[in-house]
Amino acid sequence: MACNTNQFLDQDTPKNKSLRGKYTKSFGYHSLMHRMPTMFSEIIGLLKAKEFNSSNKEEINSVVYKLELLLSEILNNNPLRKIDCTSTLALMWNQILEKKFNSDSVVTWFDTEWLFTENYLYIRIKEICEQMKTLQNYDPFKILKYNAFDESETTMIAIAEFLIFQFSKKELDSTSLKILFIQMLKICLWGNRFDLSLNIGKSKNIIEDPLKAIVSLDQYILADHSDEIWNTLNVSNDKNHKTIDIILDNSSYELFTDMCLADFFITYGFAEVVVFHGKSIPWYVSDVTKQDFEHILNRLENECTSRALQKIGNRWANYYSTGKFVIECEEFWTLPHCYSAMATEDSELYKKLASSQLLIFKGDLNYRKLIGDINWEPLTTFKTALCNFQPTAVVALRTLKCDCVCGLNSDYETKIDENDKYNNYLITTNYWQVNGKYAVVHLSE
Numbered sequence: 001m002a003c004n005t006n007q008f009l010d011q012d013t014p015k016n017k018s019l020r021g022k023y024t025k026s027f028g029y030h031s032l033m034h035r036m037p038t039m040f041s042e043i044i045g046l047l048k049a050k051e052f053n054s055s056n057k058e059e060i061n062s063v064v065y066k067l068e069l070l071l072s073e074i075l076n077n078n079p080l081r082k083i084d085c086t087s088t089l090a091l092m093w094n095q096i097l098e099k100k101f102n103s104d105s106v107v108t109w110f111d112t113e114w115l116f117t118e119n120y121l122y123i124r125i126k127e128i129c130e131q132m133k134t135l136q137n138y139d140p141f142k143i144l145k146y147n148a149f150d151e152s153e154t155t156m157i158a159i160a161e162f163l164i165f166q167f168s169k170k171e172l173d174s175t176s177l178k179i180l181f182i183q184m185l186k187i188c189l190w191g192n193r194f195d196l197s198l199n200i201g202k203s204k205n206i207i208e209d210p211l212k213a214i215v216s217l218d219q220y221i222l223a224d225h226s227d228e229i230w231n232t233l234n235v236s237n238d239k240n241h242k243t244i245d246i247i248l249d250n251s252s253y254e255l256f257t258d259m260c261l262a263d264f265f266i267t268y269g270f271a272e273v274v275v276f277h278g279k280s281i282p283w284y285v286s287d288v289t290k291q292d293f294e295h296i297l298n299r300l301e302n303e304c305t306s307r308a309l310q311k312i313g314n315r316w317a318n319y320y321s322t323g324k325f326v327i328e329c330e331e332f333w334t335l336p337h338c339y340s341a342m343a344t345e346d347s348e349l350y351k352k353l354a355s356s357q358l359l360i361f362k363g364d365l366n367y368r369k370l371i372g373d374i375n376w377e378p379l380t381t382f383k384t385a386l387c388n389f390q391p392t393a394v395v396a397l398r399t400l401k402c403d404c405v406c407g408l409n410s411d412y413e414t415k416i417d418e419n420d421k422y423n424n425y426l427i428t429t430n431y432w433q434v435n436g437k438y439a440v441v442h443l444s445e
Contacts, residue, residue, distance in 0.1 A: 007077070008110065012403070012430070013375040019368075019404055021110035022115065023315065027402045027434045028114030032074055036121070039285065040071045043140045045127075054080050056134045058442075063135060063395050066128045074121070077110045085130045093123050096336065101268055115373035119336040122156045126281050139282040145292060149299060152253035159187060159210050159260060160308035167267060177268060180225050181233070184264045185441070186214035189221075189397040191257030192249060192363050193436050219419055222405075222412045223382075225395075225443035231269055232393050232445055234360060235301040242272035245356045248279075248331070249363025251292040258362060259296075259316055259325070266324050267445070273324055275356070284365055293327045294320075338372045340387035354391035367398040367440075375404050381440040382407035393445040400440070403433045 012025045022029040044064050063216045082097050100107055100116070109117050129138045166180060187210050218224075244265050246258055262274035278288040297320060300313025319325040319429040343350045353359055360371055371385035385406040386394065409415075416432050432438055 015375055017375055018401070019114040019373050019375060020112070021114050028118075029110070031118070031402075033111060037071060037375050040067055041244055042144070043067060046143055047142065056132075059132045061133060063128055067125070070121075070128070074109045077108045078108070080107050080112065080117070080120060083127050085127050087130060089123070089334060090127065090130075092331060093120075094336060102212045113373065115338070115368055116336045118179070119334070121285050122226045122281075123334065139289070139291070145286055146295070148252035148286065149296065152256070152332055153304065153309070153399050155210055156256050156306055157255065159257070160306070160312040162211060163260060163263065164308055164311060172268075173392070178230050181230055181264060182430045183211065183214060185229065185397070186217070186263040187211075188257045188362075189297075189439055189441060190214060190217055190399070191254040192397060192399045192439075193438045219415070220438045221441060222400075222415060222438050223407045223409055223440045223442060225441050228443045229358075229395055229441070231309050232443065243275060243356045243434040244271040244273075244358045244360070245275045245277060245353060246360045246368050247277045247362060248288040249366060250285065250286040251288045251296070253380055255292065255296055261360075262325065263312075263316065264295055266319060271357070273326060275326045275328060277333060278327055279334055280327045280331050281334060283334055287365070290327050290329050301311075311385075337369070338387070338389075339369050340372060340389045342389065344392075350391055356392050358395060359391065360395045360397060362397055364398055364401040366405060367396050368402065370394070370396060371404060371406055373404055376406040378405050378408040378412060379410060386444055390444060393443065396440065396442040398437045398440055398442075399436045400433050401436050403430055404410055405433055405440065407440060421429075 008022050008024050008029070010024050013019050013023045013028070019026055019028045021032040023029055044067055047064050047067075051062060080097065080100075082094045099110070104112065106112075125140065129135050129140070132138070172180065190210075190213065197385050242245065244262070246262060248258060256274070262271075262276070265271040265274055276288075276293065278290060278293060280289070282289060295312060297317050300309050301317045302310075302313075304310055304313065316325060320327075330349055331348070332342065332349050335345070337345050342353075361367065370389065371382075372387055374385070378387050382396070383390075417437070420432070
């Protein structure tokens with residue numbers, strides 16, 4: 001039974017306000033009301049398939065039942081509650097929830113900030129698994145992520161062959177190096193299109209030629225600071241520290257493209273170490289955990305039949321074993337805080353990031369947390385929207401999948417109109433903000 005729609009507002013999120021599910025023309029409302037049932041159905045289907053070959057059928061049925069109750073809570077706009085677990089992350093969440101209950105008169109799924117409730121959803125899913133004896137460490141999204149890897153292998157082979165060819169060349173001049181950097185940056189950017197959270201677990205075969213694709217897709221980048229990032233990279237390369245951090249989004253193909261960009265930094269001396277930051281628990285369907293990170297290295301090196309993927313996998317596995325690639329999964333990334341609060345809420349992480357020469361934030365959730373999940377006027381500068389979050393140079397690579405965006409060029413509406421001249425629906429409904437077709441490459445330093 002769905003909640004009483006009389007409590008909702010038939011409008012978009014007001015400008016300069018936080019996204020909330022109670023605005024029925026917002027993507028937050030659509031996500032909670034329509035995408036969540038589909039996602040729960042997918043997870044439950046995987047669990048029921050698992051039950052046939054499992055000795056713990058009773059626990060699986062219990063998880064299914066509790067997931068159905070959780071979905072009912074969402075659709076009925078019930079109040080949020082504390083997490084019924086004793087893990088460190090659960091205790092941190094409960095402290096945050098206690099503050100929320102004390103500060104807000106209404107704390108429900110649709111009335112509370114969408115960023116808060118959507119993150120809360122995933123700690124509740126973790127709670128369900130954690131209460132089981134045999135499913136405590138179960139990743140309900142693992143099969144979806146592994147299938148997505150299989151379906152992108154053709155394109156990964158093309159990228160691997162390109163990289164191996166490039167690495168075999170003699171030292172590149174500055175012009176060629178910049179061209180290669182922007183190619184790798186754009187491949188990394190467009191890897192963010194393939195988000196299992198957006199597609200509710202429905203991955204799709206990725207068979208495009210990545211080098212041709214990044215040329216044809218340039219017209220869909222509404223703000224592009226690639227040149228400025230290159231200049232910043234060269235200036236920061238003179239500093240003593242040689243660390244670049246990538247705050248990850250999706251596993252499988254996108255993680256592969258993240259590693260490609262990281263390899264560029266290592267190969268050409270822009271970094272001695274690339275630190276990848278993932279999630280400490282399964283999150284947002286396809287977000288990277290340490291297990292996902294190590295799984296893709298093993299798949300590439302030991303299970304793929306392509307010699308190019310084996311070679312690149314061996315190269316990256318060596319980086320990982322020698323400390324050139326590092327994966328860290330701090331709890332902060334699975335909390336509902338916007339990044340402007342990091343200096344206060346996790347000062348150690350903020351200090352650690354401040355020692356990096358460049359921070360690259362991937363994807364939609366990181367972007368939302370960077371700019372406070374606020375429905376900014378699109379021409380608001382990226383630096384302004386960061387609300388003083390500036391530990392060092394900050395890059396955001398994101399394809400647009402929800403209705404908050406900033407830092408756009410003044411001609412963005414004209415650009416969208418030219419790209420979709422026969423589809424006025426994109427402009428009039430802000431669909432261009434949520435369908436993953438458009439992208440931004442931001443820099444603040």
